[in-house]
Amino acid sequence: KAGVTQTPRYLIKTRGQQVTLSCSPISGHRSVSWYQQTPGQGLQFLFEYFSETQRNKGNFPGRFSGRQFSNSRSEMNVSTLELGDSALYLCASMTGGFREETQYFGPGTRLLVL
């Protein structure tokens, strides 16, 4: 079974621009979660989508948004980029059936904002 894939792997943007990151979950998985990892804050949860609906949301500003398509692929968007948005963005998938379920992570997209 193919793992979680994320595109692009690396991205450079400038302040004020917007960016869209993509995540393809493991086949059969209906839940996709997004996390941000920075040296200062560590790994922080952004949001989770399940069956095209946002099921859970972390404490991030409204500039961070996401969506999920009918094939479970997910995108996250960051508008009006700030220097502090430079981070590794990780996506994780699971079947979504129960709370303590294992999450499977992709390799991440490294975003640099200049």
Next chain:
Amino acid sequence: DAKTTQPNSMESNEEEPVHLPCNHSTISGTDYIHWYRQLPSQGPEYVIHGLTSNVNNRMASLAIAEDRKSSTLILHRATLRDAAVYYCILRGVSSGSARQLTFGSGTQLTVLP
């Protein structure tokens, strides 16, 4: 969600066992103990999880204290490839429990050749 406490860093020699401790004194009766690790330049990966009894899989063993206030991840023979940040995470199953993983700062394991 209950919090976990782990040492910031540990060192081990290659091919020796490694015991990574985790304290979770406020764990609730329905919290599972999960371990993930993050190798350099990769996303986190699942290692093992348990509720009350000790657990073994091909990667590691998980020893859970009788009172469940602490646990230990055991790598039986550390290899250089095991150098990573190891995260101990509690996951509840009640309707009020968070679905997401709440990562602490983890333990940076260095394996010496």
